[in-house]
Amino acid sequence: MTGTRVKTPKTSTTRSIPARALQASRADVFTESVIREMTRLALKHGAVNLAQGFPDFPCPEELKTAACEAVNADVNQYAITWGSKELREEIAKRVKTYNGMDFHPETGITVTCGSTEAMLASLLAVISPGEEVIVPEPFYENYGPDTVLSGAVPHYVSLADDFSINEEAWKNAFSRTTKAIILNTPNNPTGKVFSKKELSFIADLCVDHNVIAITDEIYEHILYDGRKHVSIGSLDGMQDRTITIGSFSKTYSVTGWRVGYTLADPDLTARIRKIHDFLTVGAPAPLQQACAAALRLPESYYKELAAEYDRKRKILYKGLRDAGFACELPQGAYYIFTDIAGFEKNDVEFARHLIETAGVAAVPGSSFYHEGGETKLRFTFSKRDETLEEACRRMKQLA
Secondary structure, eight states, rough: OOOOOOOOOOOOOOOOOGGGGGSSGGGGGOOOOOOHHHHHHHHTOOOOOOOOSSSSSSHHHHHHHHHHHHHTTOOOOOOTTOOOHHHHHHHHHHHHHOOOOOOTTTTEEEEEEEHHHHHHHHHHHHHTTOOEEEEEEEEOHHHHHHHHHTOEEEEEEEOOSOOOOOOHHHHHHHOOOEEEEEESSSSSOOOOOOHHHHHHHHHHHHHTTTTEEEOOOOOTBBOOTTTTOOOOOGGGGGGGGEEEEEESTTTTTTTTTEEEEEEOOOHHHHHHHHHHHHHSSOOHHHHHHHHHHTTTHHHHHHHHHHHHHHHHHHHHHHHHHHHOOOOOOOBBBBBBEEEEGTTTTTTTHHHHHIIIIOOOOOEEGGOOSSSSSTTTTEEOOOSSSSHHHHHHHGGGGGG
């Protein structure tokens, strides 16, 4: 088991497949998802799954009711490729209120099969082969493979140990071949929330170098300790050079629905829509109707969501500290990124040990780095309180 990262292609042969079918492929230069692999191991060993970031509690009743009503009303055929009119209109309203950005539903919003498709469609829409994409690390494990699949060359730039930005390193990362930068705030796996000052610095670099920002903001409502979410696309000079990616998975606890969206200026949107059409045709029609209902939930829902996760992060944080892990409370999202240097095993060895010995699954830190991360593990707290308490009880034997 190794981290999901770009690797040197290797030629392989099998007896069952003709050699001509085994020519080099883009799929040869990255590994399978480690996150999903850890879920399979958790199931095999009966471990508490704190590896994959999906809730084990139900989504709001309003969403389930709306989804069932849509199916029963026979909203079961293709929606418009780039998303139902109702959903795009509701997204436009929410984004204007919460993110401070104004997009026309007919020309600036594309509904996708989750944020995963939105990211790849966005990269394919803007990248020419050989151009560079800046990927800050640690990063969500899909971003490295996404850049390769789009034909780009990933250029990794590291956050500091405290997840702050080293401005000189970031300035040096931009070059004449840089076409885009991938941002993720609140960040997976670190929980970092990029400040307006940091985003303004990145925005200036994008303007100076004519670079497009592709920003994954799926945890935008999961914030702690009074922090505020800032969309880089809302900053001066950035709306026409930013693709903002959103999703319903995390905010409404429906990770299996696979409904997300992109926000971009009309020219970028036209490209994204063409790519999206040939990737997936469209997101599930009845679930789009349910997502429109989700966007009509009251503001109190978002406050309660953040408060619930605030309580959960403190349960897991205490349990991890009691078990001997070095970690800090995250600023946003629903993960805790821990240091395991004191356990004298690398991340892969320790992740297996944790599953097989304590019965708790986490993600090896190297999954989130191009190089490095061997002293890190990521845990999710997107679980019921009793699930987290059981995981903490099991891990306490490590101390």
